[in-house]
Amino acid sequence: MKETLGSAEKSHSHQMPLAPVAAELPTPRKVSQKVIVTGLPNSGKSQIFNNLTGEYSIVANYPLSTVCVKQGQFRMGDEQYEVYDTPGLYCLFIHSEDELVVRDLIFQEKPDVLLLCIDANLLKQSLALAADLIELQIPMVIAINAIDETARKGLWIDSATLSQITGVPVVESIAIKGIGTNKLKSAIQKARVGSLSIHYGDIMTRGISTVESLLPEALPYKHKTSMLALLNDPFLDNYLIDNVPEEQLQKIQDTVDEIQDYFKGNLARTINHKRAEWVDSVTEKIIRRQVAFAGRVSETIARMCRSVVFGVPILMGIIVITYFLVVNVADWLSKRLDAILWAPVQEYLNALIPYPFWNEFFIGQYGVLTLGVAGAILTVLPILSVYFILYNILEDVGYIPNLSVLSRRVFDKIGLSGASIMPMVLGFGCKTMATLTAKTLTSPKERYITTFLIAFALPCAPQIGLNMSLLGKVGITAFIITFSVLATIEAVTGLILNKIIKEDDKNCFIQALPAIRMPNLKAVIKKTYYRLFWFLEEALPAFMYAAIAMFTLDKTGLLKASKVFLQPVVERFMGLPTEMVDALILVIARREAAASVIIKMSENGHLNYVQSIVAVVLTTMFVPCMAHIGIIVKQQGWKSTVFMVFTMTITSVIIAGILNKLLLLFF
Amino acid sequence: MKNSVEIDEYLEALWHMKEDAKTSITELKAEIGDNFSKEIFYECLNDNLAAVSDDDKTVTLTTKGEERARRIIRAHRLAERLLFDVMGMSKNIEEGACEFEHMVTPALVDSICTMLGHPKESPQGLPIPPGECCENATTTIESSVIHLTELEIGQTARVAYVNCRKDHELHRLNGLQIRPGVYIKLHQTYPSFVIECEGSNIALDDEIANNICVWREKKYMSKTNDAVKKRSIFGRGIGIFKKCRNVN
The missing domain is CATH 1.10.10.10 (Winged helix-like DNA-binding domain superfamily/Winged helix DNA-binding domain)
Known part of the structure; x- marks a missing residue:
């Protein structure tokens, strides 16, 4: 279990110490009740978590937007509740490590309440999960979410009947608008263990109770554990080995073999069949239909986004609109801010601090305020705000997963099955998050290629925004050339890695596509605010430390020395001004810091057309950011990461050099 | 040839033994049960359907058998x-x-x-x-059960069964309610298969789509005309992409 539990451990810091369950002492009076929010991917778990706790966990209209467990609290009456937001779960029989995180969390934390979020649009799918979770025999509450959307489709869900059938409280909500939160809170107080009228037949029931009787008394969820054992859940073995005495283990294996043998490998099908019958019968009882035609528009838009004929132009259109908004609006914003906020402050400080050393320390070329604060707030922030608003709208609409439909065949060519598309597509948002979702890939080859490609020439959201803005200063053709070059590099890298790494089992591509919905302006603004807030929180100190480091390097003469040393590479080979060395050093601290320096260089006219392209290509590929490296280390190990980073850095310099020579032939 | 039905049963038992990697005559006796008859067993040997090893302990099927x-x-x-x-x-x-x-x-x-x-x-x-x-793999007769890949865009069909080699694929599909008995509608085949099932849209690759077998049902096939017209706009797209829809 160690390894599997490890994955849950990494995801949140407030982990209980791991003790063998059997040896645990009787729990003392609880300080607070534990609530685990669970549900299918994209069923609104994060939104409900946010509503309950008042914290903010990124919400997006696509599966996999939550990859880590997040924790928060709320009070209701005298009770303190501790809430966990979790990644999506299809069923307790595990397919991939990210789902394992959720199961491990439930088995370890032994929550007092399970809060199951059901997307009303996916009622049957959610009920199948409900059946699975009810069998855990944990007090449960069901929240039916997005009822406004089903209402528009003409579907009414009878939540009272659902509550009657399952025996657990059911609350209707529209999480995005925060409707139903208070009802949900009081329902959590009334959570009850559900009941399920599924009869798996005598033989299976006997098998389950035999295994159950062989499990140690103190083990939680023995019924479910027995069922999973019968199904030969591959992720359960270590858990059993850790928690069950050896002689019992052999007996369990015998029982499992006996039952498996009886069903001739058809056990999973039989269980699924029984559960499906239950789901169908429940759905029949709780769904009321009404004729309605709404939803057609959203369906049509979704189909257009996915088709080759419309989808590609739509994608191009989105890129072009983003480009012009980022270049023009953000640029204007940045200039205004500079004039209103920075110029007077700089003048004032200049007059205030007479000592040249301190003057330079604060507002010199590498000053803490110039490079640190002004760089982050005046240069980077406007670009990111505009870009994030657009990106968040796309997320909220549910556009992004549709890209996976369009791009699947391209990925196929570079040895990636469909399963790696979503992580790659998410890489355009945040590379660190995308690398985390790459965990879902079961094939090590694909996981490696995907991790590598995400880390290499794929620009993340801030990079795209900043690159657009920078290239916009020399014209849209530069933007087109740069992004084509980056795409080519990714494709070629993929092809090479595909050839080098030997073939193994391929992942299949089964991707649920969310319904296209109107963007919720409030949600978009809130999300943009949080993304910018987090950026400043993280980047501002990094910018300032980087500024201090640069200042020190400059004062000690090391900067000059390194410029002289790197001059042949930077100036002769890549054709860039030696000032680029500043940017390259800053890249290591924070990519945006480097971008702000390059943008300043460009504004001062130190970069021409070709140099702008080369600079962007170079910094996009040069060393991944620190947070990203951290995640790669966790997933691929030190050796692999050092190799990756080293290869990427060297290759990026070589490619930038070659690109420079090539471009000089034409321009 | 008399006792042909009985002989068939012995051959069947031998095939099961082969799948379980068993070869001994005792195991064959156990497989057949109480009705084990030496006469029929010898008949199998005489007809050159099964062969016994030199030490008379193991029995295997011959090529003919x-x-x-x-x-x-x-x-x-x-x-x-x-x-x-x-x-x-x-x-x-x-x-x-x-x-x-x-x-x-x-x-x-x-x-x-x-x-x-x-x-x-x-x-x-x-x-x-x-x-x-x-x-x-030729569809020489008009089959009632067809692969999802053979369905036309816009058609609705009932899932007959899912041929998955891997258990987790089956569980995954089941989680999305793609299982025998449900109706699915095909929306798109290129660049990926997109189907609608129980109110949600799901994208699949060719292999998975090929593994899902559906019933061809008259009442739903009649919608085809309408769908075919639509096809030129949505889904498969322009002619050059048609050839890429390789169904194996």
Whole structure:
């Protein structure tokens, strides 16, 4: 279990110490009740978590937007509740490590309440999960979410009947608008263990109770554990080995073999069949239909986004609109801010601090305020705000997963099955998050290629925004050339890695596509605010430390020395001004810091057309950011990461050099 | 040739033993049960269908015997599929299939196989030996059960069964409610398959789509005309992409 539990451990810091369950002492009076929010991917778990706790966990209209467990609290009456937001779960029989995180969390934390979020649009799918979770025999509450959307489709869900059938409280909500939160809170107080009228037949029931009787008394969820054992859940073995005495283990294996043998490998099908019958019968009882035609528009838009004929132009259109908004609006914003906020402050400080050393320390070329604060707030922030608003709208609409439909065949060519598309597509948002979702890939080859490609020439959201803005200063053709070059590099890298790494089992591509919905302006603004807030929180100190480091390097003469040393590479080979060395050093601290320096260089006219392209290509590929490296280390190990980073850095310099020579032939 | 039905049973038992990697005569006796008759066993040997090792301990099928056993097993397991999927029977499948396997001609077996969309496994999950029809994978007769990949865009069909090699694929599809009995509508085939199932849209790759077998149903096929018109706008797109829809 160690390894599997490890994955849950990494995801949140407030982990209980791991003790063998059997040896645990009787729990003392609880300080607070534990609530685990669970549900299918994209069923609104994060939104409900946010509503309950008042914290903010990124919400997006696509599966996999939550990859880590997040924790928060709320009070209701005298009770303190501790809430966990979790990644999506299809069923307790595990397919991939990210789902394992959720199961491990439930088995370890032994929550007092399970809060199951059901997307009303996916009622049957959610009920199948409900059946699975009810069998855990944990007090449960069901929240039916997005009822406004089903209402528009003409579907009414009878939540009272659902509550009657399952025996657990059911609350209707529209999480995005925060409707139903208070009802949900009081329902959590009334959570009850559900009941399920599924009869798996005598033989299976006997098998389950035999295994159950062989499990140690103190083990939680023995019924479910027995069922999973019968199904030969591959992720359960270590858990059993850790928690069950050896002689019992052999007996369990015998029982499992006996039952498996009886069903001739058809056990999973039989269980699924029984559960499906239950789901169908429940759905029949709780769904009321009404004729309605709404939803057609959203369906049509979704189909257009996915088709080759419309989808590609739509994608191009989105890129072009983003480009012009980022270049023009953000640029204007940045200039205004500079004039209103920075110029007077700089003048004032200049007059205030007479000592040249301190003057330079604060507002010199590498000053803490110039490079640190002004760089982050005046240069980077406007670009990111505009870009994030657009990106968040796309997320909220549910556009992004549709890209996976369009791009699947391209990925196929570079040895990636469909399963790696979503992580790659998410890489355009945040590379660190995308690398985390790459965990879902079961094939090590694909996981490696995907991790590598995400880390290499794929620009993340801030990079795209900043690159657009920078290239916009020399014209849209530069933007087109740069992004084509980056795409080519990714494709070629993929092809090479595909050839080098030997073939193994391929992942299949089964991707649920969310319904296209109107963007919720409030949600978009809130999300943009949080993304910018987090950026400043993280980047501002990094910018300032980087500024201090640069200042020190400059004062000690090391900067000059390194410029002289790197001059042949930077100036002769890549054709860039030696000032680029500043940017390259800053890249290591924070990519945006480097971008702000390059943008300043460009504004001062130190970069021409070709140099702008080369600079962007170079910094996009040069060393991944620190947070990203951290995640790669966790997933691929030190050796692999050092190799990756080293290869990427060297290759990026070589490619930038070659690109420079090539471009000089034409321009 | 007398006792042909009994001989078939012995060959079938030997095939099961081969699947379980058993060879001893004692195990054959156990497999046949109380009715074990030396006479029929010798008849198998005389007809050169099975061979006994020099020390008289192990017995295996000869090439000739294996060919015949394979035909029987194939008929038997296809019959089980037919009874389970088409007739919707869940009890007494075994008995029905036992009767069935002796009556059908190879041509009829191939037709059933084609109709069912060349299934790879019996309802119990045992492999069905492929016949000529599977190897050619030609749809010589108009089959009622077709692969999802053969459906036209806009058509709705009921899932007959899902041929998944891996358990987790089956669980995943099941989680999305793609399972026998549900109706799915095909929206798009290129660049990926997009189907609608129980109110949600799901994108699939070609292999998974090919593994999902659906019923061709008249009442839903009639919507085709409307759908075909739409197809030129949505889904498959312009002509040059058509050839990329390679169905294996």
